[in-house]
Amino acid sequence: MTPNAASAPSGPSRRSFLASTAVATAAVAGGMPLLAACGGSDSGSRDGTTSGKDAKKILPAFVASNVVKPDIPAKNGSAIGFTSKLDLATLKTSVTKKLGKGGKVTIMSPFWGSPPKQNNAYYRAMNDLIGVDVVWQNQDGNTYDQKLGAVLASSDIPDVVVVPGWNMNGKIPSAIINKFADLGPYLSGDAVKEYPNLAAIPTDAWQRSLFGGKLRGLPQPAPYVTGIVPLYRKDVFDKEGYEIPRSADEFMALAKEITNAKAKRWACLDMKWTAFQNFGVLSGSEKPLWWNLVDGKLICRIETEEYLEALEWARKLFAAGVVHPDSELGKNAPDPGPKFAAGEFLIYPNNITQWWSRTGEQASQNPEFKIWGMDIWGHDGGNPDLWAEQPAGIFAFINKKASESVIRDVLAVANVTAAPYGTKEYMMTNYGVEGTHYSVKDGVPVKTDKGNNEVMNAYVMVASPAATLAHPDFPDVAKGQVEWQQRMGAFTKKSSFWGMQITEPGRYTNLGNDFEQLEDDITRGRKKISDMQQAVSDWKSKGGDKLRDWYKKILDENGSAAS
Template identity: 30%
Template sequence: MSRSWKSFETDRRTVLRGGVAAAVAALGGSALASCSSPGSSGGGSGGGAGATVDLPTFQQYDGVPPDFPAAAEGMNEGFRAYPANPGRVIEEAPGDGEVITFMTNIPGAIPPTRDANSFWQALEERIGSPLEISMSSNDEYKSKFATRIAGGDIPDILNIPKDVAQLPDLLEATCLDLTEYLAGDAVLDYPFLANLPEQSWPDTRFNGKIFAVPVPRGMSRTSAPIYRQDLTEAAGIADADPGSFDDFIALCTEMTAPGANRWAWASMPSQYIQQMWGTPYLWGEEGGAFTHMYETEEMLGAIEDMIAVWAAGVVNPDAYTASGGAKKQWIAAGTAVFVHDSFVAWNQFYTDNPTVTELRINMLDVPGRDGGQGSPWMGAANNNITAFNAETTHDPEVLLAIANWMAAPFGTEEYLFRKFGVAGEHYELAGSDPVPTALGTSEVGIGLQYISDAAMALYLPGRPDIPETQHAVQAKMVDRLVTDASYGLYSETKSRMNAQLEGAVNDALNQVVQGNAGIETFTAAVDTWRTSGGDAIRSELEEAYAAEHG
């Protein structure tokens, strides 16, 4: 008996889905563990072998001119204030009137449910469909994601972490192929998806198909030393940027006063020191050959300097055991002056500490180890990718129209509503800037930014000085940014084993830096990393690179 292509495709997906579910169940969710190595890009999950499909055409939206334009690719645009009287750029509701389900993580407190959430209700009126959102905290999301995939309980819209094991198989088994809608000029039907940064799209392409839309981050996630400029200036330091490692040590010593319960650093500045030395950002590539940062002479030099920094007593002695939240509290309290974090965190220090009126945040540039300029690392291109259930009852064009609505950029009325809610209810205007109310703080964070999002803008309501400073820092760094050479390339071994492999090396590194082991402990761990999977990852990356670049 003959079968249609449709029935064959359904059978194929059923077989694939069973294999993926079995793999996830057998691993108990451990395959979804996040890579937590220093400087982990979160990239490298896209573009399987033979990924020859055209990526979406970039078409910039110029409706809202920035106060601080991006001077080079990768930079974020900056705005002193939100434009007054922003207009709607999407008149027709993108939904189809039917319930749409979505699964996501939530970085803050879980907001009120739909029946008690006026923002959620207003959103549904805007998009023209009820939106059922299954939310989990950041800490719980990956295990719940694994459980639902293994059980075949897949929503219409799915926030997929980029470090999921066997991601191409998962996408093939469970998600819509969006190639015909997004490849090349086809994306122009969705102008705000076409406006997303070009470097975000390789994460969505596998085995010659486009399976997802990206949730872009880019340079907003570039990390360097964030510091309390008010404290350095109070110490008589007019310009904190060091010119070399020796200058850096002197700066740290100057800002450390254990007797006053203050240390220069909330965390060991490992990544910053590596950037001074010019190590690769995870993987480097030359002539198609890949080298991990662990394997370089520069890494050994950087470790010597890390040991010296720890021995100098300029890092909080609890740095290796305290949580990230505790370290941010040290910065707010002045117990620490420097912490390695991103432009996103820069704003968060202000929004989380409104009573610290003297607070002024800045970010150090990266010097060369012995002078000159160092090599800062480009932030992760994306936070996550978003795919659609292959068995959804919604037209793919409806789901893409919703993603396009969620990507309306800064300066539009849609962006203002999406990020801040309803005027007079979820925010009040100070000039043209939205200032969240208590209700807005409670209700608005329902995870819409993980369906899709515009490229991040440098902006903080009521603080025009902050985007100006941030833009100046980005402009100094952008031409020197180093990217992870594995970004956009898929390695099966990396997808399954990277967290465990790099975790073991980083554990050894931490022991060496704290003086609990000799450098041979690190080099032995790197040898084990190679034989246990590092060499296999290298081979797979080189194969994917050759297929991509011919």
């Protein structure tokens, strides 16, 4: 189940594309792929790359949960799906005894919106369920990186600090290694069985929680299938008889057929991110995913022909006049929702969470409106070559100075928040107290005003169950989302550093920062493909080739976590 998703701009950056849906992501059990920008100092630059036999000694045992059976099991890296209505009378119990010992735990976490008062009904109910007095230090999610840096540089660190992957830059990764506890003694191997819901978190997500060779993070699992979907107006397509394109040429022909600038209708927004998928370009979300071993040599995404071909195709769309003028504005363009609903454009790539949120926005005022996800196609009409995203993107860490009792209490919190969909603990975590924060009408939970004010992105930030999609209000959307992931997952491959936590040395941190702006300049006709070729040449000489050697050494010494 998903709360209202924050809107991403029509020309999103790598960070805004994924971070903009953080509110939704945090509360879709397990979330969606999220950005983790890499950076850091040379110290610890190879830390957190543990894999293979070394990782097996550290990772928690996996014990699948059998408390609730999903309507659609996970497949090909997808989330699990639920399409049935909710029946509160049949909710299962996944935490049979209160594991908290009544201690007090402070948690600092990003928060989007206005934080509720500390002693509200939702917080009291959750703390009573867990047996822990959680005190929240909620911080503005939009400026969280600034607060995070200041707190981690101080001696006054809360018991728990939540760190989204996109905030792991600068000195944050080395601070994680130096200032947070090793959870191995409590969770490695069979020890995790004391916390059954944590034991049911997929191993890939725990692999991502290894920092400095130790198990330090409590993860939010995510599907590894790309979270960026070419969303389209299915109702208009059906009415006009438009067919889903299966190649770059077919898309261009369709775009020209749709577009009528005088009538204020264009085919699409900036399709750069879909172009990267269509042409098989390595993931651009997290810097380690830029690299892949090909015939014994590490290749970076920006060095490939596919990268240039994708940019050229995206440029041709702009040049043909089929892209909505808002996309010319780039990443500061307005929210695409209203103009998409008005039919000013019919296709745009964005986070999969918008499939549900746009449906919800229009359900009462525009009942004919139907947004759907277009299958990604190979540019030449064949199957696409897609690249896996990381299997976890937000982590909670426990202060290294915390006592064993505090650590145990935090794990008690996480064991409740990681409860699967269909359980009493999940409903309490995500919806609060029945009658106070929500009611269920025709099998659909509906939040009250109090629920909307109090049950927001707090406890869901500590840990989550296996990635889950469940929208009782729009079960067809949940089904469509999971089935889309499963179809696309069949064409998804894992690159060499998939699933690994890697912090690049500080001297390379900003090396690739200018490429995104250059990409946008090229697609909008302000720069040429030759400018990108020159930029790649400069990147190599300024450190790209040395960075390649650095990554290759990691791969030689640690092996790949991908299988």
